[in-house]
Amino acid sequence: MSKWTPTSWQDREALQQPRYDEPEELERAVAELAELPPLVTSFEVEHLKSQLADAQRGESFLLQGGDCAESFAECTSSTIANKLKILLQMSLVLVHSSKCKVIRVGRFAGQYAKPRSSDLEKRDGQELPSYRGDLVNSLEFEPGSRRPDPFRLVRGYEKSALTLNFIRGLIDGGFADLHHPEYWDLDFVDHSPHASEYQRMVEAIGDSLRFMETLAGTHVGDIDRVDFFTSHEGLHLHYEQAQTRQVPHRDGWYNLATHYPWVGLRTADPDGAHIEFFRGIANPIGIKVGAAMDDQQIRRLVEILNPQNEPGRLTLILRLGVEKVRDELPRIIDVVAGTGIDVLWCCDPMHGNTRSTSSGRKTRMFDDILGELDASFDIHASKGGRLGGVHFELTGDNVTECVGGARGLSEVDLERAYRSQVDPRLNYEQALEMALLVGRKMSQLHHGGTGRRPPRLDTGSAGEVSSPRRYVGGA
Ligand code: PEP
Numbered sequence: 034m035s036k037w038t039p040t041s042w043q044d045r046e047a048l049q050q051p052r053y054d055e056p057e058e059l060e061r062a063v064a065e066l067a068e069l070p071p072l073v074t075s076f077e078v079e080h081l082k083s084q085l086a087d088a089q090r091g092e093s094f095l096l097q098g099g100d101c102a103e104s105f106a107e108c109t110s111s112t113i114a115n116k117l118k119i120l121l122q123m124s125l126v127l128v129h130s131s132k133c134k135v136i137r138v139g140r141f142a143g144q145y146a147k148p149r150s151s152d153l154e155k156r157d158g159q160e161l162p163s164y165r166g167d168l169v170n171s172l173e174f175e176p177g178s179r180r181p182d183p184f185r186l187v188r189g190y191e192k193s194a195l196t197l198n199f200i201r202g203l204i205d206g207g208f209a210d211l212h213h214p215e216y217w218d219l220d221f222v223d224h225s226p227h228a229s230e231y232q233r234m235v236e237a238i239g240d241s242l243r244f245m246e247t248l249a250g251t252h253v254g255d256i257d258r259v260d261f262f263t264s265h266e267g268l269h270l271h272y273e274q275a276q277t278r279q280v281p282h283r284d285g286w287y288n289l290a291t292h293y294p295w296v297g298l299r300t301a302d303p304d305g306a307h308i309e310f311f312r313g314i315a316n317p318i319g320i321k322v323g324a325a326m327d328d329q330q331i332r333r334l335v336e337i338l339n340p341q342n343e344p345g346r347l348t349l350i351l352r353l354g355v356e357k358v359r360d361e362l363p364r365i366i367d368v369v370a371g372t373g374i375d376v377l378w379c380c381d382p383m384h385g386n387t388r389s390t391s392s393g394r395k396t397r398m399f400d401d402i403l404g405e406l407d408a409s410f411d412i413h414a415s416k417g418g419r420l421g422g423v424h425f426e427l428t429g430d431n432v433t434e435c436v437g438g439a440r441g442l443s444e445v446d447l448e449r450a451y452r453s454q455v456d457p458r459l460n461y462e463q464a465l466e467m468a469l470l471v472g473r474k475m476s477q478l479h480h481g482g483t484g485r486r487p488p489r490l491d492t493g494s495a496g497e498v499s500s501p502r503r504y505v506g507g508a
């Protein structure tokens with residue numbers, strides 16, 4: 034294999050990159066970024082890698098979540114605090130049910146670049162560059178706004194630093210107290226057929242925390258300093274390259290723009306620029322895997338990205354969709370087993386389940402998301418393995434972008450608070466309910482032993498949630 038450098042990707046075809054009309058401006062922005070201090074440290078990156086290795090061995094579970102795309106305008110205290118709060122609360126539910134450690138990873142502090150299906154967007158006869166995320170241009174359909182501006186790379190780095198600074202401060206300052214169910218917004222629970230079970234789970238969590246606090250004579254926020262890690266799609270290769278460096282006393286090159294970058298589905302060509310870049314960085318990395326990937330592509334990706342079979346190095350984030358997961362997942366598990374390389378298996382039940390409503394909005398159904406997770410847990414278990422993590426698009430705010438959940442949000446509700454500029458996210462209540470249901474599944478699998486029919490994940494709300502078919506093709 035040819036020699037790797039932080040710029041060797043430039044000799045390959047790089048998909049999904051903006052076209053800048055002033056190359057020297059790009060050079061200046063990249064040079065500026067390369068001088069700025071890193072956002073994360075190699076110590077944290079290695080610490081995460083060892084935790085992911087634990088998850089690969091079945092001793093820990095990965096919870097990854099956040100916006101489809103962050104925006105510069107939403108770099109605000111309430112948005113960030115709410116996102117952290119929901120992820121912490123979900124993680125506590127999962128710790129409680131799975132009886133194992135949970136690794137918390139936010140899709141934040143850098144999730145600013147988006148892949149698009151077309152370079153150009155046409156409206157009323159006018160053609161402009163597509164919006165590629167705030168790292169590249171801005172959403173407004175105006176020539177000036179859509180022009181890719183390289184200095185946005187520096188602004189994206191700065192917004193990431195502000196986000197991370199606030200998150201680190203909240204966590205150090207005991208915000209982890211929001212673990213306490215006293216701070217949870219649980220009104221939705223009463224709307225679910227599982228109300229009493231949800232109440233029991235939340236009460237049991239509160240009891241455990243109080244027991245621990247009594248035992249230790251201190252507040253949980255003081256005993257349990259939680260770790261929080263960042264991740265984003267490593268799409269914009271100049272941005273990623275600029276923060277990739279060597280550090281004293283360690284071998285290799287670290288991408289210090291984030292702890293845990295992943296390669297998106299659209300840029301996962303084994304011969305393309307993204308895989309070339311990712312193969313050389315020392316971070317733990319993820320790769321999205323879709324139903325259309327053939328055996329050869331999956332095999333090559335795993336072999337190129339983790340040739341030394343390093344524990345914790347490679348996570349496969351499967352996004353197959355509820356309709357394909359039962360056919361495709363067993364095949365993919367077999368292909369990876371054939372390489373002899375170990376990976377962490379994570380399920381992204383969002384991206385294979387996007388549908389359009391009759392009014393043309395992108396949505397996802399709570400029950401489709403659950404259905405894909407349910408099948409994934411079972412299929413891994415039936416093949417003697419384990420689903421080691423979940424990856425959600427979510428927000429801590431009360432948006433209405435996905436349908437279903439305890440409150441039975443419908444297509445009509447989407448008009449009320451649809452704020453995503455790209456993909457639809459679970460809102461606070463839907464995300465917490467999802468964690469309760471995943472936790473329930475994990476504890477049933479944990480206690481279920483072998484030889485029994487696996488428990489089914491469902492909301493038990495038949496009748497309240499409309500059938501997924503309704504949304505197929507926007508019908
Ligand atoms: C995403 O995670 O927002 C995304 C674009 O996913 P995928 O690459 O799986 O389509």
Ligand code: CO
Pocket residue numbers: 101102384426455456
């Ligand atoms: Co998305």
